[in-house]
Amino acid sequence: MSDIFERVKHYCMQNDLIRRGDKVLLAVSGGPDSIALLHVLHGMRKAMSFEIAVAHLEHGLRGESSVGDQLFVKKTAQNLMVDFYTKNISVADERARDESLEEAARRVRYRFLLDVLKKTGFHKVATGHTIDDNIETIIYRMATGTGPAGFTGIFPQNTFVIHPVLGCTKDEILFFLDKNEHRFRVDVTNSDTKILRNKIRHDIVPMLSDININYKTHILNLSGIIREEDEILDKITENCLKTLVIEESxxxxxxxxxxxxxxxxxxxxxxxxxxxxxxNSCDIDQFSGKNYFSFKSTDHVACSQIKGNKILYQNKDLVIRKEYGGLLFQKRVVNEVKKKYLYHIKSDSERIVISEIKREILFSRKESTSQFEDNRLYFDLDKVEFPVLIRSRRNGDRIRLKNLGVKKLKTIFINEKVPPGMRDEVPIVEINGEITGIFSTYYGRQNRVAEGYMITECTRKILICDLSRISQRSNDKKAD
Structure with a gap:
């Protein structure tokens, strides 16, 4: 086997992973791959003029064995006279309701690594992923669901995370460790084939080797081809997207x-x-395992032809909805400042701009109408007393609806699955101290008018409230 130091050095230079003056934090679990990473970069650091330190998170999952890994890595770092950072944590206690244990461990591990980076002034994290890990990742994605991008495998660098030994095989790693008598720890759970990645490693990979001993080369060649083509397609997508964007923040x-x-x-x-x-591009999100967006969800958003306003997808982090002439992708923000507002309407021929939610409402009157548009509220004008208030919701708000009786707005929003962060944005109409209308089209549902203000056969004049996205004319008018 070729000298591993030269291979790693060439790989790092080829992919611009480590530069002169870099401060690289090594994520070392104690297993063979990360221990090899530590010894190789320790041997290269002076010639390439970069600094290293070691970080290890004890996950609290394997009892004494896990603590033993921590002590082993600490001693190895001390023997090499390398700074060592560690922390003990219970991943089981940190696990969110919708997370697997593996996802939770990954999330808290990268949160720990980020914290160390911020405290120490180091700016890169190096992990011990190898060619074998790359192959297993591609197979895993293929088996569990992926698009073409999933076949690109592990990149040499992903933001602040680099993979210096990604050009080495597991056999090369083990040969290096054995030749130099470097000790390492063995995680007994790696042999548990109930864990999917272990099943791929112990059951699927050997079958591929039986079919063709050069399977790794062929899979990596395919991965490289797809990666190069994906880069071209990504540029095409980016250029196309620029022509579609109406608003971006x-x-x-x-x-x-x-x-x-x-x-x-x-x-x-x-x-x-x-x-x-x-x-989803914040530092923690991209390593939490929560970036996965299923083909079913992707296809639904991309291919559903929607006429009115409608929520196409939502989870605790993201909402995608069709509204008016736009398709909105919106991230849910924790502790976002609530958008409270209040506007007074003094006549039936006004236009107001609600800057807090980037909407405008045009008020007009008609003697009669035979067409009712989804984005409008229609009131019996003879029952309306000015000023009319347009405002955000308040605690205890209620509305009397035909056939349903009095309903709390909070209950309506919950039943219609309105995201909590959006509820304070929905425009509410108040007349003479009474809630008379809800612009439910704001979140993709039908507008609601209070029973006592609805149009009937006896209605002689109609107040029309037309909600729309702020037009350029409104922006110009406001600027004046």
């Missing part, structure tokens, strides 16, 4: 729905995935 992107829907299905899927990843 850190936590939300609004694109032109009609133009989006006219695109080819494959391009629409890529745009959806690109926007989902953009909104």
């Amino acid at each position: 850190k936590n939300r992107v609004l694109i032109d729905y009609e133009r989006f829907f006219s695109l080819k299905k494959a391009l629409k899927r890529r745009i959806v995935l690109k926007l989902v990843r953009k909104l």
Whole structure:
């Protein structure tokens, strides 16, 4: 086998992983791959002029064995005179309701590594992933569901995380450790084939080797081809997306729905995935295992032709909804400042701009109408007393609805699955101290008018309240 130091050095230079003056934090579990990473980079650090330190998180999952790993890594780092950072934590206690134990461990591990980076001034994290890990990752994604991007495997660098030994095989790692008599720890759970990745390693990979001993080369060649093609397709997607964006900020992107829907299905899927990843791009999210967006969800958002306003997808982190002429991708923000507002309408011919939610409402009157549009509220004008209030919700708000009686707005929002962060944005109409209308189209449902203010056969004049996204004309008028 070729000298591992030269292989790793060449791989790092080829992929620009480590530069002169870098401060690299090594994530060392105590297993063979991370111990090899430690010894190799320790041997390279002076010639390439970079610093290293070691970090180890004790997950509290394997009792004395786990603590033994921690002590072993600490002693190894001390013997090499390398700074060592560690922490004990119970992953089981940190686990969220919708997380697997593996996902939780990954999330808290990278949170720990980020904390160490911030405290020490180091700016890169190195892990011990190898060619074998890359192969297993590709097979895992193929078996559990992925698109073409899933076949690109593990990248040499992902933001602040680098993989210096990704060009080495497991056999090369073990040969290096054995030759140099470097000790390492063995995690007994790695032999448990009930864990899917272990099943792939112990059951599936040997079968592939029986079929073709060069299977690793062929899979990596395919991965490389797809990666190169994916880079080209990603640029095409990015250029196309730029022509669709109506509004963009850190936590939300609004694109032109009609133009989006006219695109080819494959391009629409890529745009959806690109926007989902953009909104999930914080440091912890990308390593938490929660970036996965299923093909079913992607296809639903990309291919559902929606006429009215409707929520197409939502979870605790993200909402995607069709509203008016746009398709909105919005990240749910913890502790987001509530958008409270109040506007007074003094006549039936006004236009107001609700800057807090980037909407405008045009008020007008008609003698009669035979067409009712989804984004409008219609009131019996003879029952309306000015000023009319347009405001955000308040605690205890209720509305009397036909055939349903008096309902709390809170109950309506819960039943209609309105995201908590959106509930304070929904425009409410108040007349003479009474809730008379809800602009439910704001979150993709039918508008609601209180029973006592609905249009009937006896209605002579109609007050129309037309909600829409802020137009350029309104922006210009406001600027004046």
